[in-house]
Amino acid sequence: MSQTEPDRRQTDSGDNQSMLIIDRPELVQPEERYTAWGITLFFWGVLLYLWQPALSLVAWSFNIKLFYQHMVVLGGMESFLSLLELYAMVIAILGGALLVWAKINELRFRGKVRRAQVSEIHTQQLIEAFDIPDLDLPQLKAEKVLYVYMKNDGQIIDINNKKI
Numbered sequence: 001m002s003q004t005e006p007d008r009r010q011t012d013s014g015d016n017q018s019m020l021i022i023d024r025p026e027l028v029q030p031e032e033r034y035t036a037w038g039i040t041l042f043f044w045g046v047l048l049y050l051w052q053p054a055l056s057l058v059a060w061s062f063n064i065k066l067f068y069q070h071m072v073v074l075g076g077m078e079s080f081l082s083l084l085e086l087y088a089m090v091i092a093i094l095g096g097a098l099l100v101w102a103k104i105n106e107l108r109f110r111g112k113v114r115r116a117q118v119s120e121i122h123t124q125q126l127i128e129a130f131d132i133p134d135l136d137l138p139q140l141k142a143e144k145v146l147y148v149y150m151k152n153d154g155q156i157i158d159i160n161n162k163k164i
Helices: 030-050 052-062 064-073 076-108 123-130 137-141
Strands: 008-010 016-018 147-150 156-160
Touching: 030 052, 052 064, 052 076, 064 076, 123 137
Parallel strands: none
Antiparallel strands: 008 016, 147 156
């Protein structure tokens, strides 16, 4: 594949499609990558926090005396089971609500085709629709990163691969 030719992939329907950025991690800017990692790490922390009662139970089970003291003598098992019952009830209510919502949407949209094929846009249509200055669009399409400079009213002034 030449340097100016964009990456293409064969889809199930047989047409060529540009590769998505999700399939090309090297195209993601470092700031975006670090932000995604940070958000992922935060939500892993939230997930571990939500599993804390179960993790505590496993940790206690490794020390049988301490486990027996807290769960049997001090009555921790009853409170754990009541909390477990509450958790199960909340999960059942949320799951039931999700199933009802899905069934309602299934009945609402049965037989309706709402997703239409996106028509292919040709270079000339892009130039006319966005009033793009006379540029080498095939060369710009091959670039990984483009900078688009606009006026306050949204009109495109310049497009290039270098930050000004």
